[in-house]
Amino acid sequence: MSLDLIKDILIATVPLLVIFPSLFAFTTWLERKTLARIQNRIGPNKVGIPCTRISLFGLGQPAADGIKMLFKEDIVPNGADRLFHLLAPILALIPAMLVLCFLPLEFPWSKLMSAKSGVQAFLLDGAVIFFFAITGLNTLAIFMAGWASRNKYSLLGGMRAIAQMVSYEIPLVLSAVVVVMSVGSLNAADIAKAQEGWNWFVLTPWGLVAFIIFFIAALAETNRSPFDLPEAESELIAGYFTEYSGFKFALFFLGEYISMFAISGLAVVLFLGGGAGPGVAAFPWIAVVWFLAKIFGLILVMIWLRGTLPRLRVDQLMAFAWKFLLPLSILNILVAGFARFIPQDSLFPKVVVWLVSFGVLYAAAWGLNKLNRADVKPREYKYAE
Amino acid sequence: MTQEITFWVLAVIAVCGALLAVWRRNLIHGVFALMIFFAALAGLFLLLLAEFIAAVQILVYIGAVGVLLIFAIMLTERVTGDDGRRVTARGWLWGLAAAVAMFVFLLLPAIQKADLSQTTQPIKPSVEALGHQLMNPYVVTLEVLALLLTAALIGAVAVAQGAQEKEDEADDS
């Protein structure tokens, strides 16, 4: 093992291991404050710099939470499978961290790497499909957590979680197929480069629909509200999380937030330009700032949705995936293929193609909505006479 | 050098995973050992520079087939294996003999020192070339595969559901 290889590995991975957990800490504070303001209260504002009375808007709260979770007692239920109980949080964290390496983040220190062009940690040709493959490992970790707790409610929560995650993987992948078809490559760096300037994919009709489907499916994949049936506190006593306390719970929490970052990162790469923005031609290092800013924008939208939308019931969840998102994403692929491969000479100017595709997609969404509407009539109120 | 170490580590993990999957009485432990086996095999595919196949292996086998096996184990009995029944079938010695015989048979060319090529040509793994091959020479196979998967989907739903309808009819009459 040459020293060069070890140096390259450290340069590629250690910054990610330092940056993203600290972003996670900041995001927990941001989430609590944002949810509090949406719910018309203030949120944590007491903990600031330790050992002083300066409370910087409660920014020290994540540190306090981390220390609390580390020192909590680690309870394992009596008949539980100890090995799996220990392995499940670790197995939930590994895919989330691994998948961060596939994002094309051009850090300024990447020039120190000797091999290749140092753009991202893994220069794989099929980066996008590896992303989806490794995100699928989360399902296994959640089932392991539900099974190892030896608790019927955890098991039920785990089965529901797997059913939800497996169902929403299909619209997720199909909406990414639209982008891959338009660019012609599975390489994340190529996709980010094809959207330079302002030709982001979200600004085309099929790209917009694909982005919306991807975002909804990403919410379901990371078990965020309104799809947080497996882990909500009022459902099945927190589902597959029930028997976890202390550090293992903190690992699950960390894994969930990092997978939120990772999927938002993929959404930014595929649809939102991935580092493109004003000022990139002049200062190349500003691309990373734009990338992280866009990821944070998406995270804020996720937090906003958590604060405003109610939770979906499990049959509504599955019906939404299979009867609405799946036909819409398949139709989206057809429309995107039509728009990409039709010869755009004077016969079909771009505007007509865009209008036609927008019309078709809107009509399809409206039609599917009408088909799926439950046939309940408006309520009849019977008053006492 | 790193290639050798990686190969041996992955090979040991694969063999241990397969042995545990076949031996364990507790079926859930068996399924997870099988997932480890699939992951080790995906690593071996990556070592052989077949990137797309490694991704498809993880996506299909661990993500889909594994979950399917877990659901099927949940729906059938004797999951934890706490009973005292025997794990092996009645003629298990014959099975062991057959497996050993097959092993010797498969290694006959190596024992007879057949001449296998040792050199590797430099390849640049590319998914685009695979896509071109799938669309141009092998498009009929691709369509037949799609038909097969549709038939399997409909068949699996029909077989797993047919018993339910018969039970409902029997209850009604």
Added chain:
Amino acid sequence: MTLEHYLILGAVLFCIGLLGALTRRNAVVVLFSIEIMLNAANLNFIAFWRFGENPAVLDGPLFTLFTIAVAAAEVAVGLALVIAVYRHFKTVDLEQLDTLKEK
């Protein structure tokens, strides 16, 4: 690593799968073993492709892709059959499924 290493590993895995298919009583474990055998065959395909003389033809990965798809379809149908058998016989023990046997 040479081709022989991969082939011997494939042979070992195939025989472990064969052992499981022939010795276990539980139908689901027999399905596990069939998957192990199919994966060992896939490893052989990719190893021969990598060490062969014309890797640009991509026959190894293509065949493996089709094998993976067919194996997934077969596991789905096999498990549906196991569930249907369980509903009728209330067991998946292969020793007890002998209604076709002559008395």
